[in-house]
Amino acid sequence: MENFLSHVENINNAVNGFVWGLPMLILLVGTGILMTCLTRFFQISHFKHWIKNTIGGIFKDSHVTAHTGKEDTQISQFQSLCTALAATIGTGNIAGVAAAIASGGPGAIFWMWIVAFFGMMTxxxxxxxxxxxxxRNEKNEWCGGAMYYLHDGLGAKNGCKHIGAGLAALFSIFCVIASFGIGNMGQINSIAVNMNSAFGVPSIVTGIFLMFLAGLVIVGGLKRIASVTEKLVPFMAVIYMICAIIVCLVHINQVGPVFTSIIKGAFGMRAVGGGIVGSGVAMAVQWGMKRGVFSNEAGLGSSVMVHSSSNVREPVVQGMWGIFEVFADTIVVCTITAFAVLSSGLVDLETGVVISDQVSTALVAEAFSTVFGQFGYAFIAIAILLFAFSTTLGWSQYGSKAFEYLFGRKNIKFYQILFVLFIVVGATMDLTLAWDLSDTFNGMMAIPNLIGVISLSGTVMKITHNYVQRNLLHQDVKPMLSALDDIQELHEQELLEKALKKKSSEKTA
Structure with a gap:
């Protein structure tokens, strides 16, 4: 058995080296650069517009679809964002940032920003x-994601029918496997370890408690997951941000040196850990990119499955929520975490060496303890609990949608029950190999997804240009809302009715 596990580990290390290696990271960032150029730097050129139509328009419903008279299975744009953020704002924002700094020096944070900038457009x-x-499926629920645009988008191109179908199936298989590992057992294990070290709670107790709690939410389906995450995500993110900002404000005199250290470390003006300058830059780039992608998941195709369940009719509107998701996750949350760690005296800003002997989440906890004392450690343990648990809820939905694509809507309950049971396994086992395997499958999701995005990049460009023509330049052109004729006609009718209603109300006024 040991020989078998050793072989599995060696094979996984080789695959993981490619999946999360420099060529793959270049492909991820390269896709972002391609889409940024094709959309004419949409994240900058239309910054005011996407801010206004995302976080600035939470309480508006100007782009939502009409109810169809059947059971309401849609979720709001804000709920879809919160469910997606629940899966992305997690241990990557705490442990991931700490790991990037420890392995790549302060300069890794700069490359994390670069990945996020282009990742917005991915x-x-x-x-x-x-x-x-x-x-829509038979229960009137929206079903979308990489498997659908691979099957129906790439598959519709000449000679690509079987390629599209094959890549769609591969993406779904990788997603289901990753959901049990990085989306379930890995997160639950982080919670159990933290709760045991901070409060002495036995891992089995944590596992059973979270299993029942997750069961109540997950088996209730997307509507229940969304209603929980829309309350949990803003609450946990705001509380965490307030505490992290307080840490930064207490060490406000270090902001200048921290920023200088990040920039110098990014371009090798100073060696990481006193090593060779070129090596220092390579480590900063690789760790900044790797942790940036791990944090916001742009390019993996995971969050699309939840975003596609939104009650939006305009593809570009949900796309703008995708921009905001990466912006909030990496540019805001990861940056504040990084500044809290770097300003707390735990890292030598001249050499980039971590002075503290703590690693991962404990490094962030120590940074918080410089201001909050012992409460800092307890707070990070609770933050990990909330972040990691919400990540598990989000990933349960990703896995459900991928499982549905492979085996049909009727079999989802089997997946959900199995997913909930694995929570206890995650809390009580040593998951080093399981974590490594799921990390590999998580990265493997990106390969078919990026093939789909690149092959359909012209479609994205046309849809974006069409939206800009209609909504920003006010030109009278036919909208591009769906690849399916019946949904396209329905949405066109809704837009027409909305325009007539607006004209009528203006006349009355």
Whole structure:
């Protein structure tokens, strides 16, 4: 058995080295650069517009679809964002940032920003395609994601029918496997370890408690998951941000040196850990990119499955929520975490060496303890509990949608029950190999997804240009809302009715 596990580990290390290696990271960032250029730097050129139509318009419903008279299975744009953020704002924002600094020096944070900047448009493109190619299942639920735009988008191109179908199936298989590992057992294990070290709670107790809690939410389906995450995610993110900002304010005199250290470390003006400058830059780039992608998941195609369940009719509107998701996750939360760690005296800002002997989440906890004392450790343990648990809820939905694509809607309950049971396994086992395997499958999701995004990049460009023509330049052109004729006609009718209603109300006024 030991020989078998050793072989599995060696094979996984080789695959993981490629999946999360420099060529793959270049492909991820390269896709973001391509989509940024094709959409004419949409994240900058239309910054005011996407801010206004995302976080600035939470209480508006100007782009939502009409109810169909059947059971309401849609979720709001804000709920879809919160469910997606629940899966992305997690241990990557705490442990991931700490790991990037420890392994790549302060300069890794700069490259994390670069990945996020271009990742905004990768996520935008995924969500645009997710809405454009989505369909309804027999329960009137929206179903979308990489598997659908691979099957129906790439598959519709000449000679690509079997390629599209094969890549769609591969993406779904990788997603289901990753959901049990990085989306379930890995997160639950982080919670159990933290709760045991901070409060002495036995891992089995944590596992059983979370299993029942998750069961109540997950078996209730997307509507229940969304209603929980829309309350949990803003609450946990705001509380965490307030405490992290307080840490930064207490060490405000270090902000200048921290920023200088990040920039110098990014370009090798100073060696990481006193090593060779070139090596220092390579480590900063690789760890910044790797942890940036791990944190916001742009390019993996995961969050599209939830975004596609939104009650939006315009693909570009949901795409803008994708931009905001990456912005909030990496540019805001990861940056504040990084500044809290770097300003707390735990890292030598001259050499980039971590002075503290703590690693991962404990490094962030120590940074918080410089201001809050012993409460800092307890707070990070609770933050990990909330972040990691919400990540598990989000990933349960990703896995459900991938499982549904493979085996049909009727069999989802089997997946959900199995997913909930694995929570106890995650809390009580040593998951080093399981974590490594799921990390590999998580990365493997990106390969078919990025093939889909690149092959359909022209479609994203046309949909985006069409949206800009209609909504920003006010030109009278036919809208591009869905690849399916019946959904396209329905949405066109809704837009027409909305325009007539607006004219009528203006006349009355």
């Amino acid at each position: 996520n935008f493109s995924e969500n645009v395609l997710g809405i454009y190619y989505r369909r």
